[in-house]
Amino acid sequence: MSKSVSTSTAQISFDLEIVAEKEIDGIGMGVLKNGTPFLTLRGLARMCGVDHSMIVRMTAQWQDVPLKPREQRIREIMRARGADDSVAFIAAVKDGTIHHRVPDSVCMAVLEYYAFEANSAAKDHALNSYRVLAGAGFSAFIYQQVGYSPQPLANLAWQKFHDRVSLAYNTVPAGYFSVFKEIADLMVTLIREGADLGDKFIPDISVGLHWGKFWTGNNLDAVYGMRMKYEHNYPDYFPQAMSNPQSPFCYPDDALGEFRKWVRTTYLPKHLPAYIAKKVGEGMIGGSAAQIAIQALNKQSAQIVKPI
Structure with a gap:
């Protein structure tokens, strides 16, 4: 001090x-x-x-x-x-x-x-x-x-996010990573800008679908090893909880660098704007807040350098 x-x-x-x-x-x-x-x-x-x-x-x-x-x-x-x-x-x-x-x-x-x-x-x-x-x-x-929620009006969104995070610990097998955990900072940025993340606004599903297509389209099983299913549960007040446990894919840790690069170079600039625009239309986030969120996320990924 x-x-x-x-x-x-x-x-x-x-x-x-x-x-x-x-x-x-x-x-x-x-x-x-x-x-x-x-x-x-x-x-x-x-x-x-x-x-x-x-x-x-x-x-x-x-x-x-x-x-x-x-x-x-x-x-x-x-x-x-x-x-x-x-x-x-x-x-x-x-x-x-x-x-x-x-x-x-x-x-x-x-x-x-x-x-x-x-x-x-x-x-x-x-x-x-x-x-x-x-x-x-x-x-x-x-x-x-x-126990921090940056925007009082977003307390419910933070609670939903926190509840999902609490259920996500220790569910992914050792040696693998999950899309949900890897994009937590993206979700935090969206909530900060007023996004109503919840059962109708689940960014990890969007990221997971696009990443899954990229994975299979490039036959990355042959490069990094086979992806596998793991158990993921939604909080019991989510409608999706009726079909718990969910079975999304998790991916070998060796592919983590590839995933992060793909998020920076492909998902954020090419897929996120369309996804956010859809949520703006559904009233899940304001138009100006959406632009601020996209700018903040793109700024984080703007400096792409050689791998460490």
Whole structure:
């Protein structure tokens, strides 16, 4: 925590108040007024399984010239995700005092580094943390943990989403990924912009259908291994629950990079606008909100770089 911060290292904005914050199992987490989920410096260190001082040094060295190898690699990971790598942490306001909080994009890049690349004794610990956050989607996980709904009018949509997330844990076999979990951040963005996600607005079905056609059309079973069915249930108040358990496909982890690239380069620019337009016509999301949501999602995928 600090009352004076270098603008070269942190983003300072006194309207970025901390509106929800909890410490769970020793991990500080929360949400800023603009909806950005975060971990505290100590919380991120705990999830990585490293000493707090290592994360403090990382943020202090974020803008060094030349960059040290660790900070350089983490920033490369962020750029590969299309994230802004200029900010290491946010100087947020709580009760009139500035606190340092690490936003989602930095947290995931740091966790990825410690889970897969760092020569650290805590590598397995970091990998487990990375899987938890990557599986649920960082935003969805933090929102659920701290009980945050960014728009009061969207409480019902958030509740429906949270209920679906709670049923989705531990249902996908080891070594496979599900479309629902992988597009959680896309769903969060839509809800933030006022989408009424629920039993009539289920983006993962749209993504799953298009991805399934791409998978079979390119015979990706032969490339990555056979996809398989898994059990997926809807909350009992969804009409779809009458036919629970559902049996969507899950896909080999080896194809995860291919899926994410396909979402960025194919689904978001080619299929999402038509799907959103249909939902605008059905009154599930306002036209202006739909445009904002599409712009936000396309901005996230605009910087397509070589694979890490």
